[in-house]
Amino acid sequence: MSVIYILWLREMKRYLRSRVQIVVSLGQPLLYLLALGFGFGPVFAKAGGGSYLQFMAPGVVGMTVLFSSVFSGIAILWDRQFGFLKETLVAPVSRFQIMLGRTLGGATVAILQGALFLVLSLLAGFRPTHWFAIPFAFAFVALIAIVFAALGTTIGSVIKDMQGFQLIMNFLVMPIFFLSGALYPLANLHVVMRVITHLDPLTYGVDGLRGALTGVWQFNLQMDVVILALLATVFLSAGAYMFSKIEI
Amino acid sequence: MIRVDKLEKTFGTFQAVKAISFEVQAGEIFAFLGPNGAGKTTTIKMLTTLLHPTSGVIELDGLNPMKAQHEVRKRFGIVFQDPSLDQEQTAKENMELHGVLYHVPRRVRTERIEYLLKLFELWERRDDLVKQFSGGMRRRLEIARSFLHTPKILFLDEPTLGLDPQSRNQLWTHVKRLNETEGTTVFLTTHYMDEAERVAHRIAIIDHGQIVAQGTAAELKLQTQSDSLEGAFLALTGSSIRDESATSADQMRQFAKMWRR
Numbered sequence: 001m002s003v004i005y006i007l008w009l010r011e012m013k014r015y016l017r018s019r020v021q022i023v024v025s026l027g028q029p030l031l032y033l034l035a036l037g038f039g040f041g042p043v044f045a046k047a048g049g050g051s052y053l054q055f056m057a058p059g060v061v062g063m064t065v066l067f068s069s070v071f072s073g074i075a076i077l078w079d080r081q082f083g084f085l086k087e088t089l090v091a092p093v094s095r096f097q098i099m100l101g102r103t104l105g106g107a108t109v110a111i112l113q114g115a116l117f118l119v120l121s122l123l124a125g126f127r128p129t130h131w132f133a134i135p136f137a138f139a140f141v142a143l144i145a146i147v148f149a150a151l152g153t154t155i156g157s158v159i160k161d162m163q164g165f166q167l168i169m170n171f172l173v174m175p176i177f178f179l180s181g182a183l184y185p186l187a188n189l190h191v192v193m194r195v196i197t198h199l200d201p202l203t204y205g206v207d208g209l210r211g212a213l214t215g216v217w218q219f220n221l222q223m224d225v226v227i228l229a230l231l232a233t234v235f236l237s238a239g240a241y242m243f244s245k246i247e248i
Numbered sequence: 249m250i251r252v253d254k255l256e257k258t259f260g261t262f263q264a265v266k267a268i269s270f271e272v273q274a275g276e277i278f279a280f281l282g283p284n285g286a287g288k289t290t291t292i293k294m295l296t297t298l299l300h301p302t303s304g305v306i307e308l309d310g311l312n313p314m315k316a317q318h319e320v321r322k323r324f325g326i327v328f329q330d331p332s333l334d335q336e337q338t339a340k341e342n343m344e345l346h347g348v349l350y351h352v353p354r355r356v357r358t359e360r361i362e363y364l365l366k367l368f369e370l371w372e373r374r375d376d377l378v379k380q381f382s383g384g385m386r387r388r389l390e391i392a393r394s395f396l397h398t399p400k401i402l403f404l405d406e407p408t409l410g411l412d413p414q415s416r417n418q419l420w421t422h423v424k425r426l427n428e429t430e431g432t433t434v435f436l437t438t439h440y441m442d443e444a445e446r447v448a449h450r451i452a453i454i455d456h457g458q459i460v461a462q463g464t465a466a467e468l469k470l471q472t473q474s475d476s477l478e479g480a481f482l483a484l485t486g487s488s489i490r491d492e493s494a495t496s497a498d499q500m501r502q503f504a505k506m507w508r509r
Contacts (some may be wrong), residue, residue: 079334091346
C-alpha cells in the first residue's frame with residue numbers, strides 16, 4: 001500500500017509544482033469552449049439544438065480529462081529518458097504496484113484538471129440542471145480519468161521516443177476526442193460515423209457527463225457506467241501487462 | 249558474498265559473456281575493469297536481476313537472483329551508469345521514496361536519511377529540487393540513496409564518469425568509509441585505473457567477454473611486468489580501440505543523453 005501511495009504522492013507533487021503547466025493545459029480546452037461555444041452558438045440555436053455552450057461544455061470537460069490522463073501515462077517516456085524509471089523497476093516491489101501508483105496518480109491529476117475546467121465553464125456561463133449534479137458528474141470524470149490514464153500507461157510502456165508520442169497524439173488522442181460526440185450530437189449520424197463514434201471509449205464518458213450535468217442522454221446511466229468500468233478493467237490489465245514487460 | 253560460475257550470456261549469435269567465474273568475499277571492494285563492450289554492464293545486469301543468464305550459476309548472499317528476485321533486490325544497492333534520480337523532487341523526497349520502495353521502516357528511514365545526507369554533504373540542500381544540483385551532487389545523492397536500505401552489496405557502474413577529480417576523490421572517500429563502517433561489499437566498474445588501484449582490494453579484467461586476469465593491483469602489475477595498473481591493463485587487453493556493438497538499449501541511452509540538459 002505504501003508503495004502505491006508514495007508513487008501516487010509523487011504524481012501529486014509534480015502536478016502541484018508545475019503551475020505553468022496547469023495553466024497551459026487548461027488553455028486549449030478553454031479555447032475550444034469559448035471559440036466554438038460562442039462561435040457555433042447561433043447556428044446551433046437556429047437548428048433547434050438550444051444553447052451550444054450548454055451542449056458542448058461537458059464534452060470539453062471530458063476532453064480536459066482525456067488529455068491530462070493520457071499525458072500522465074505517457075510520462076513514463078520521460079521517466080525512461082531521465083532515468084528515474086530504473087530506480088522503481090529494480091526495487092523489491094511488484095511492478096503491478098508501481099504501475100497502479102503511477103496510474104492512480106495520473107488519474108487523480110486528471111480529475112483535478114477536470115474540476116478546474118468545470119469551474120472555468122461555470123464562469124463562461126455553463127449551468128448544470130442541479131448543483132448536486134456536480135458530484136454525480138465527478139463519478140464520470142473519475143471513470144474517464146482511470147480509463148485513459150491506464151491507456152496512457154499501456155502506451156507509455158510501449159513507445160520509446162518522441163516520434164511515437166507525436167504519432168499517438170495525432171492518430172489516437174485527437175480522434176478519440178473528435179469522434180466522441182463532445183462537439184456534436186450523435187443522433188442521425190451517417191452509419192459509418194455511427195459505428196466509429198460507438199467504438200470510441202470517450203463517447204460513453206461524454207454521454208455520462210452530459211447526462212449527469214444537463215439531463216440529456218444519448219444512451220443511459222447504467223450503460224455508460226458499465227461500459228466505462230469494463231474499459232477501465234481492460235486497460236488496467238493491458239497497462240499492467242505492458243508495464244511488466246518493460247526492459248531496462 | 250558473490251559467487252559466479254561459468255556464467256554465459258548470448259544475444260542472438262553474439263556471445264557477450266563467455267563462461268566467466270569469480271568470487272567476491274564479504275566486505276571486499278572488487279573492481280571489474282575492461283574496455284568498452286567487454287561485457288561489464290551485461291555482467292552487472294545479470295548480477296542485479298535485470299537480465300537472464302544464458303547459462304551458468306550466480307549466487308548473491310547464497311541466493312539465485314532469478315529465483316529469489318525480491319529477496320536479492322533487498323540485499324543490494326545499485327548506482328547505474330546513467331542517472332536515475334527524480335529531478336522534479338527534492339533530495340530528501342528522493343531518499344524518502346527509495347526508503348518506501350525498499351521497505352525501510354519509517355523511524356530507521358528518517359534517521360538514516362539524515363545520517364547519509366550529512367555524510368555526503370547534502371543535508372543543507374535536502375529541500376532543493378534535484379534539477380538544481382550539479383553533476384557531482386547528483387552522483388553523491390545517488391550513492392547516498394543506494395546505501396539507505398543498508399545493502400549487503402553495492403554495485404557501482406562507472407559512478408565517477410564525467411566528474412571532476414575533486415568530486416571523484418570525495419566520492420571514493422565516502423564509499424570506502426561506508427565499506428569499512430557498514431561492511432558493505434562493493435562491486436564496481438570504472439575506466440579510471442588510478443581509482444581502481446586506490447580503492448579496490450581485488451581487480452578482475454574482462455575482455456571480449458572473458459576474464460583475462462584477476463588479483464590485487466600488485467599481482468596484476470607483477471604478472472605483466474608493468475609499473476602501473478594502466479600498463480598492466482593495456483598489456484592484458486591490447487591497445488586497439490574497441491567499437492562497442494550498441495544494443496537498442498544503448499541507442500536509447502544515447503538518445504536520452506541528447507535530450508537531457
